Amino acid sequence: MAETAVARKIEKLRDELRRHEHLYYVLDAPEISDAEYDALLNELKKLEAAHPDLVTPDSPTQRVGGKPAEGFRKAQHSRPMLSLDNAYSAEELADWDRRVRELAGNLPVEYTAELKLDGLSVALSYEAAPNGGARLAMGLTRGDGQTGEDVTSNIRTIRSVPLSLPAERLKKAKLPQGIELRGEVVMPEAAFLLMNEEREREGLPAFVNPRNSAAGTLRTLDSSIVARRRLVFFAYFLLVDGEYFAAGQTATLDALTTLGFRVNPHRHLVSSVEEMMKFIDDAESKRATLGYEIDGVVLKVDAHATQQRLGYTGRAPRWAIAYKFTAKSGVTQVKSITVQVGRTGKLTPVAELAPVFIGGTTVSRATLHNADFIERLGLKLGDWVKVERGGDVIPKVVEVIEDADHPRGKHSFKFPTECPECGSKVVRAEGEADYRCVNADCPAKLRESLLHFGRREVMNIEGLGDAVVQQLAEKRLVKSVADLYELDEKALGSLEKEVVRVDKKTQQKIAKKEALLGPKAVKTLIEQIENSKKSGLARVLMGLGIRFVGERTAELLAQEFGSIEALMAASAEELERVEEVGPRISQAILEFFADKENRNLVKRLADAGVDMTAEKKQRTAQLAGLTFVLTGTLPTLTRDEAEEKIEAAGGKTSGSVSKKTSYVVAGEEAGSKLDKARELKIPVIDEKGLLALLAGGPAPS
Ligand code: IVH
Numbered sequence: 001m002a003e004t005a006v007a008r009k010i011e012k013l014r015d016e017l018r019r020h021e022h023l024y025y026v027l028d029a030p031e032i033s034d035a036e037y038d039a040l041l042n043e044l045k046k047l048e049a050a051h052p053d054l055v056t057p058d059s060p061t062q063r064v065g066g067k068p069a070e071g072f073r074k075a076q077h078s079r080p081m082l083s084l085d086n087a088y089s090a091e092e093l094a095d096w097d098r099r100v101r102e103l104a105g106n107l108p109v110e111y112t113a114e115l116k117l118d119g120l121s122v123a124l125s126y127e128a129a130p131n132g133g134a135r136l137a138m139g140l141t142r143g144d145g146q147t148g149e150d151v152t153s154n155i156r157t158i159r160s161v162p163l164s165l166p167a168e169r170l171k172k173a174k175l176p177q178g179i180e181l182r183g184e185v186v187m188p189e190a191a192f193l194l195m196n197e198e199r200e201r202e203g204l205p206a207f208v209n210p211r212n213s214a215a216g217t218l219r220t221l222d223s224s225i226v227a228r229r230r231l232v233f234f235a236y237f238l239l240v241d242g243e244y245f246a247a248g249q250t251a252t253l254d255a256l257t258t259l260g261f262r263v264n265p266h267r268h269l270v271s272s273v274e275e276m277m278k279f280i281d282d283a284e285s286k287r288a289t290l291g292y293e294i295d296g297v298v299l300k301v302d303a304h305a306t307q308q309r310l311g312y313t314g315r316a317p318r319w320a321i322a323y324k325f326t327a328k329s330g331v332t333q334v335k336s337i338t339v340q341v342g343r344t345g346k347l348t349p350v351a352e353l354a355p356v357f358i359g360g361t362t363v364s365r366a367t368l369h370n371a372d373f374i375e376r377l378g379l380k381l382g383d384w385v386k387v388e389r390g391g392d393v394i395p396k397v398v399e400v401i402e403d404a405d406h407p408r409g410k411h412s413f414k415f416p417t418e419c420p421e422c423g424s425k426v427v428r429a430e431g432e433a434d435y436r437c438v439n440a441d442c443p444a445k446l447r448e449s450l451l452h453f454g455r456r457e458v459m460n461i462e463g464l465g466d467a468v469v470q471q472l473a474e475k476r477l478v479k480s481v482a483d484l485y486e487l488d489e490k491a492l493g494s495l496e497k498e499v500v501r502v503d504k505k506t507q508q509k510i511a512k513k514e515a516l517l518g519p520k521a522v523k524t525l526i527e528q529i530e531n532s533k534k535s536g537l538a539r540v541l542m543g544l545g546i547r548f549v550g551e552r553t554a555e556l557l558a559q560e561f562g563s564i565e566a567l568m569a570a571s572a573e574e575l576e577r578v579e580e581v582g583p584r585i586s587q588a589i590l591e592f593f594a595d596k597e598n599r600n601l602v603k604r605l606a607d608a609g610v611d612m613t614a615e616k617k618q619r620t621a622q623l624a625g626l627t628f629v630l631t632g633t634l635p636t637l638t639r640d641e642a643e644e645k646i647e648a649a650g651g652k653t654s655g656s657v658s659k660k661t662s663y664v665v666a667g668e669e670a671g672s673k674l675d676k677a678r679e680l681k682i683p684v685i686d687e688k689g690l691l692a693l694l695a696g697g698p699a700p701s
Pocket of ligand 1 (some may be wrong): 081082083084114115116117118119120121184236298316317320322
């Protein structure tokens with residue numbers, strides 16, 4: 001193709017990709033499948049690779065994140081990023097409303113009610129681009145309100161942040177090319193849970209809540225990590241020439257929507273305290289199902305003129321207020337700290353609490369994550385602490401209470417130097433937050449890996465609970481998960497439990513051993529174990545407990561490789577072709593299978609008849625193994641484009657029809673190849689048929 005034709009083609013692809021990003025990440029209404037999106041993106045990547053001079057910073061290929069940064073540069077905000085005053089009750093809102101109305105005089109007073117998103121605020125500036133549009137120039141964190149950190153490279157990875165704003169959109173929103181936006185970066189709850197699972201496997205301290213993780217992520221120096229964390233940006237303010245957009249808050253939110261930003265849909269115009277409270281009640285009832293965290297509602301005077309009349313105090317606008325939900329927390333005393341040993345040998349300290357009723361349940365234990373966390377809290381045994389429960393997350397200790405009513409504890413907690421289960425040494429690897437038990441045969445590790453193996457999301461072996469696992473380990477009936485498949489009725493029948501009876505005559509307590517499982521329970525458990533053999537590759541992969549391989553990664557690996565043999569034979573490069581698998585995960589997989597004992601475990605599972613295959617999903621390789629011959633002129637695709645698409649999807653193209661040809665794609669004025677195809681009874685399809693195959697469907701005949 002001529003250079004200008006390539007340039008045009010590249011721009012066309014970019015526009016198309018941007019349109020689909022907007023549909024997917026902002027409007028939540030995708031028109032094409034992920035595979036189709038990937039195919040378009042691959043096409044663009046290929047063209048850009050062949051024409052590096054045509055790569056621009058706002059190309060959709062440039063979101064992936066660059067090299068780790070050394071640190072963040074500080075930069076001044078164009079206008080201070082202020083904070084908000086808080087209200088906690090209807091009375092406080094009524095006071096504020098009264099003050100606003102007094103100061104507003106004869107100017108209109110109406111409020112926009114918005115959700116208070118629990119993330120961190122950022123300022124994004126866009127600069128004039130040569131094509132009449134605007135380009136993302138800088139993304140700053142709030143910092144101290146005056147200066148923030150330049151996290152542009154990380155912001156660029158957030159899909160709901162457009163890298164460029166087309167001239168038509170700016171025109172439609174009646175805005176100049178240079179503008180600044182402010183809003184909140186949040187981490188959706190699902191992304192938060194996934195990330196913490198991963199961190200835990202990695203031996204890193206879990207983040208306490210999605211807000212901390214969003215903040216931690218945005219300040220990660222390696223933007224390729226940020227790209228995988230799926231942060232979301234909600235815009236709520238617009239600045240033109242360093243001043244708030246002069247059309248008022250509702251108009252601001254509308255303009256932001258027009259520009260293609262994600263604006264939170266839960267907003268409403270209200271004009272009385274009663275209406276404010278209704279919006280607040282609504283927000284609280286929606287809170288659990290939003291998928292991201294909110295911690296209140298923000299009320300903003302809508303009209304710009306009224307905002308200006310009200311002005312600012314030193315730290316906050318007088319025209320806005322944050323109504324904060326009261327946190328679900330309680331204060332209680334730490335009785336002791338116990339240490340649990342996990343599947344990987346990780347030691348987790350747990351606070352044993354005087355029971356306290358929080359948000360509808362009694363809480364008597366809360367995780368303390370690791371030794372560093374205890375140190376950071378400055379926690380001593382006997383301290384009074386504030387414990388919080390958010391949603392269905394595990395209760396957490398958030399701070400130590402220090403006042404006259406709550407005397408401090410005296411004794412510091414000493415983290416054990418020996419495993420509380422087996423007495424072996426515990427070690428803390430350099431750069432890791434966790435201590436681990438070094439004993440490969442630690443009964444706690446065995447117990448936890450058996451429990452993990454049996455979990456519903458893993459091999460789904462009902463009946464493989466605490467008591468059974470404890471006994472299996474104690475009686476040395478099971479030394480690895482593979483031994484489960486050798487258990488027979490006799491072995492399971494020999495498990496015991498201790499029961500205490502009171503002798504009727506002597507009134508003395510007598511401890512007696514009884515069978516833990518009756519004959520029926522034994523039979524059911526054996527059936528359950530037998531059934532688990534059919535769980536398939538993804539679940540087995542999870543069950544093996546490879547570091548960093550959680551539910552989603554296991555599923556993707558299974559779909560890609562189809563069998564454990566194929567996975568074990570894969571190189572780092574092949575592993576990393578799987579979505580979400582980077583060098584860290586591929587390394588962990590390679591290390592796992594390099595270990596003789598692990599390979600032996602796989603072999604034993606296979607010998608026991610455990611199914612370790614999966615249906616391969618032809619995601620980007622829809623056409624793998626197929627050979628195409630093109631003939632004639634296709635209605636929309638050029639010959640080159642059609643070939644590129646076929647190859648990008650794993651198919652081959654050939655110049656002549658033979659028995660090995662899978663399909664002949666015929667357009668207008670197809671020549672002798674078509675005759676040959678008919679002669680050899682090779683299926684003939686048109687462009688539509690080809691596109692259908694590329695999209696993963698059957699070719700229409
Ligand atoms: S307006 C000049 N609107 O809450 C005022 N803030 O407590 C600034 N926040 O720093 C903010 N959702 O990080 C505004 N819809 C929303 C918000 C919101 C969350 C955060 C923001 C701000 C903090 C103030």
